[in-house]
Amino acid sequence: MRCSVIVPSLNQGRFIGECLASLIEQSGVDLEVIVFDGGSDDKTVSILKSFGDRISWTSEADGGQAHAINKGVRASTGEIVGYLNSDDRLLPDTLQKVVKLFEAPEAPDIVHGNAEYINECSDFIGRYRTLPWTPANLGAQCSVCQPATFWRRSLINQIGEMNERLVCSMDYDFWIRATLAGAKVSESSEVLASSRDYASTKTRALRGTIYREIIGMQKRHFGRAHAQWFYEFLCYLKWEERVKYRAALPSRLNSLLSVARLLSRFSGFQKPECSSFFDHPPAKFEDRTT
Numbered sequence: 001m002r003c004s005v006i007v008p009s010l011n012q013g014r015f016i017g018e019c020l021a022s023l024i025e026q027s028g029v030d031l032e033v034i035v036f037d038g039g040s041d042d043k044t045v046s047i048l049k050s051f052g053d054r055i056s057w058t059s060e061a062d063g064g065q066a067h068a069i070n071k072g073v074r075a076s077t078g079e080i081v082g083y084l085n086s087d088d089r090l091l092p093d094t095l096q097k098v099v100k101l102f103e104a105p106e107a108p109d110i111v112h113g114n115a116e117y118i119n120e121c122s123d124f125i126g127r128y129r130t131l132p133w134t135p136a137n138l139g140a141q142c143s144v145c146q147p148a149t150f151w152r153r154s155l156i157n158q159i160g161e162m163n164e165r166l167v168c169s170m171d172y173d174f175w176i177r178a179t180l181a182g183a184k185v186s187e188s189s190e191v192l193a194s195s196r197d198y199a200s201t202k203t204r205a206l207r208g209t210i211y212r213e214i215i216g217m218q219k220r221h222f223g224r225a226h227a228q229w230f231y232e233f234l235c236y237l238k239w240e241e242r243v244k245y246r247a248a249l250p251s252r253l254n255s256l257l258s259v260a261r262l263l264s265r266f267s268g269f270q271k272p273e274c275s276s277f278f279d280h281p282p283a284k285f286e287d288r289t290t
Helices: 016-024 044-050 065-075 094-102 135-140 153-159 170-180 207-222 227-241 244-248 253-265 272-278
Strands: 003-009 031-037 056-059 080-083 110-118 124-127 149-152 185-196
Touching: 003 016, 003 065, 003 094, 016 031, 016 044, 031 044, 031 065, 044 056, 065 080, 065 170, 080 094, 080 153, 094 110, 094 149, 094 185, 135 170, 135 227, 135 272, 149 153, 149 170, 153 170, 170 207, 170 272, 207 227, 207 272, 227 244, 227 253
Parallel strands: 003 031, 003 080, 031 056, 110 185
Antiparallel strands: 080 149, 110 124, 110 149
């Protein structure tokens, strides 16, 4: 069973060598590694050349991360597909474990496992908070670690490619579409990947964009957005982005949570078939003040 791993990249020369090494060092699996670089002007291309014929790569301008992933998937041949951002890495023997789960009698459409956080120096800094793959968990948060998740090519034929209109949340959108389509999921308790956490990642640098994308995406899929996402967005606006109207936002978290629930309720009309995504209540945090 061949695995195809797509590596989208742009100016990640300081990390991409470690990322690719973690792939080509995978043992006991038929592996295809395809890099679609967006035309980097750092040392990325020279690093790609150093891997010779062990990887396939292209460096050219593209339409963003989702576009690069989709191009890679179209060029790939594996029955099992995943993508690894060029600053992340797989742990040893991950793909062997993944293939074993795909070959199980249950024949899942998706396999996902646990993950860890590493810093810019590749030091372990904590466990990634993954949760069981349920509609309730996915509605309230992106509880799946993308580099530790793989799927069958046939799933793409069923639900479509990554949404190229999304800048940050294309993976979360894909997981939700798969769940709505009834995809079968197999979960591994093992740590499969390392997700790098540092100041200039999209997750940290584009927080506002992420919240706006997710709220809009949930409205399209569910009819309205979960209160948890409104709550986190309000916290971000109050204490991080510091918008002009932040003084009008309440300082107590319980009050912010009440506002978030109202925003969720009036953000649209929940589709009946999506009710299971709203079973998970917003997380409770200790009150804090500015």
